[in-house]
Amino acid sequence: MNISTFNAFKSRNYRLYFTGQSISLVGTWMQKTAVSWVVYDLTHSEFMLGLSLFASMFPSFLFSFLGGVAADRYNRFNLLIATQVASMIQAVLVTALVFWGHYVVWEIIALSAVLGFINAFDVPARQSLVYEMVNSKADLPNALALNSSMVNLSRLVGPGIAGLVLEKFGDTVCFGANALSFIAVIGSLLMMRLPKAETKKHDKNIFFELKEGFTYINNTPSIKFVIIMLSLISLMVLPFSTMIPVYAKDIFKGTASTFGVIDSVIGLGAFSGAIYLASLKPGHNLKKILAINTLIFGGGLVIFSHMPSYPLALLFAAITGFGMMSQITISNTLIQTTVSPEMRGRVISFYAMAFFGMQPLGGLLVGAVSQWIGTQDTVMLEGGVALLIGLLHFRFLRRSKLKKVTQPTLEQQPINTLA
Template sequence: MPALPLAPQHHLLRALRHRNFRLYFIGHAISTLGTWIQQVALAWLIYRLSGSAALLGLTTCVALLPQLFVGPLAGAWIDRHDKRRLLILVEALLGVQALVLALLTWLGWINPVLIVAMAALMGVLNAFDTPLRQSLLSQFIDDRADLPNALALNAMLFTASRFIGPPLAGLLLGVSSEALCFFLNGLSYLALVIGLLLIHLRPAERAAGSYRHLLGEGLRYARHNPRIRAMMLSVLVINFTASSYAVLLPVFAKDIFAGDATTLGWLWGAAGLGSLLSTVLLASRLSVDSLPRTILAASAVTALALLVFAGSDMLPLSLAAMALIGFGITVSNVGTNIVLQSEAPEALRGRIVSLYTSTRFGFDALGGLLVGLLAAHLGAPWVMALAGGVLLVYCGWVGLRSGRG
C-alpha cells in the first residue's frame, strides 16, 4: 500500500505515513511499555529479596550477555529467513516468559536462582528480537529517505515508555506486587504480535551461503569501513561505562535517598525523560553526516552527569543528572544505529544490526556485572564516579584524534 501523502519532508512523524510502520509502531508502543514496567519490577524484586548489588549486576549481565555471543550468529540466521515470521515467534515466546515469571512470583516460588534463569532465557530471546525488529524497519517503509526518521521514532517509543513505565511500575508496586507487573508485560506482547500479523510485506532479498560465510561477510564489511569501526567503538565504551548506571539505581534509591520503589521509578523516569528528548531531537534531524560529532558531545555530557550524580545526595539534582545521562546515552546509541542502517546494504542489514546490538547490549552486560561487583566493595557512588571518569577520558582521546585529523 502506498504511503499517505505528507508535504513537509522535515515532519517529525513523517515515517508514520507508511501503513506497515504505523501497525508496528502501535503494537510496539504497548509492548515496550510493558517491558519497562517489568524491568523496574524485576530490579526491585531482586534487591528486596537479596539486598545485593552484586546480584543486580549478575542478573543484568545474564539478561544482556547473550546479545554479545548469540547476536552475531543470530544476524546471519536472520538474513536467511523470513524476518516477520521469526519476529512473531520470538515475541510470543517473550510473552510466555513474562507470564511464567508472573506465576512463579504470585505463587511465592521465586528465588534468586530462578530470577537469574528467567533473565538468561529473556536474554537469549532478546538476542534474536532486537536485531529482528531493527532490521525489519527498512521493510516497513516505502521510501528509504524516511528510514532515519523511522529509526528515531522507534527509539522514541522506547524512550517514551522508559519515561512513563518506571513511575507507573513504582505506583503498581505500591498498590500491588511484582507479579502484576510481570503479568501486564506478558499481555502486552499480544499487541505487537497482532500488529505484525496485519502487516503485508513484499518478498525481501535473502542472503545465501553457509552461516560461517555470512558471519564472515558481515564482520569484514564492518572491519574495513572506518566509520563503522569508530561508531562501534563508541557504542562499546559508552555502554560499558555509562549504561551500567541501571544496575546501581536500586542501591541509590534505597540507600542514598532512603526511598522505596517509587523513588526508583522517579530516577528511572528521569533518565527516560532525557532519552525521550534525545529521540525527539534525532527524529527532527535530516543530516546523518553530522551525527558522529553530536554523539561525541553527548557522550561528554553523559560523563559529566555521571560524576554529578555520583557526588549528589540531593534528589532534585540527581534527577536532573539522570535526565542528562539518559539523553547522552540515547543520542550515542540511537545516533549510531541511524548511521549504520543508513549505510548498510539491505542484504547485510541483519548482520550489521546484530553486530551493533551485540556490542551495545553485550558490553552493557559486562559493565553491569563489573559495577555490581565493584559496588559491593567500594560503594555505589564511587563506582558511578569511576564510570564517569573513564568515559570522560575516552571522549578527550577521541576529541584529540579528531582534532589531529
C-alpha cells in the first residue's frame, strides 16, 4: 500500500461522501444479512432465499433506465438526497414491522422490492456524482476503487456485526441500526460544496434519450463487452451468495453467527482485492486484471463448494471474494473512464441493470437448480461458469490486441503495439 492508494481523499467532497457512505453501508449489510436469515428461518427454503434476492433487485432492473435518464436530465445531487431519504424511510418501515412482531415473509419481501425501486434511481445518481466529487479527474479510478473497498469493508464488518446482534439482541436491532445509519450519509451529502449544477434543457423525450444511451453502448464495443460479461456473471455466478445461509445452517451446522462469519470472510477477500486495485499506479491493464480475477473467482468458488473443512472453506471463501470484487469495480472503472460525460448516467444505468437486474433472475434460477441437484453442486456449477467467462475475457483481449496491430497497417499508419 502506498500514498497513491488514497489520492481521491485529497478532495474534501469525496472525503465527506466516503465517511458518510461507509457508516450507511455497514447498516445496509446488517439489514441484508438479517433479511436473508429471517427469510430462511421462517421458510427453510432455498427458493425463498432466491425469491428475496429477486424482490430486492429486480425492480432496479425494471426502472434503472429511468434512473439513468433522470441522472442525466436533473440535478444528481438533489436526486441522491431524495433516494437516501426514501431508503431511510424504507428501513424505518421494516424496523417497525419486525418490532411489532406480526408479520409474514411476504411483507419483508415486499419492502425489499420497494428498496429495489429506490436503488434504480440511487445507483446512477450516486455513481455519476462521484465524478464531480474529485477535484482531479485523474483520481477517478482511485476513487472508484476506494468506493469498492468501502463497500467490501462494510460487507466484512456488517454481516459479522449482524450475526452477533441477531443472536444477542434480535432482528429488530439489526433493522433499526440500518435506519439510523442513513443519518450519516445524508449529513455528509449536505456538508458538500459541489459546483452549481447547470440547468439543462430537455428538448428530447425520455424514450429518445433511452434509445440514445442504447445506441451509444452498441457502437462502443469495449463498453458493450464489459456490460455483457457483467450480465452473465450477475445472472449465473454472483447469486451464489443466496446459498450462504444453507452452508451456515445445514452444511456446517452453525448459527446466525456462522452465517455472518462466512459472509464477512467473503467481504474480507473482496476488501483486499479493492485495496489492491486502489494501490495500482496508472498504466496497468485493467482488462487483463479483470480476466485473471474472474478465473480466481471461479476457481475459489469451485473449491469452496465441496470443501468439508470449515476453516479451509473460509479460506476459499476469501479467495472467491477477492476475485468477485473485480467484476463490479473494474467494470465500473472501465465504463466511467471511457464514457462521454453527457451519456454517463444512462450508461451507468445499463451497468446497474446488468448488475442488479440479472442477479434476481439468477437468484430464482440458482434457487430452483439447487432444489434439483443440491446446493453444493449448484455452487460448483456457478464457479465453472465464472471460469468460462474468464476465458472469454482473455479471448476478447487477444482479438482487441490483434485489431489494434492490424488496423493501422491497413490504413498505412504507424503501428502502435501498446495494449
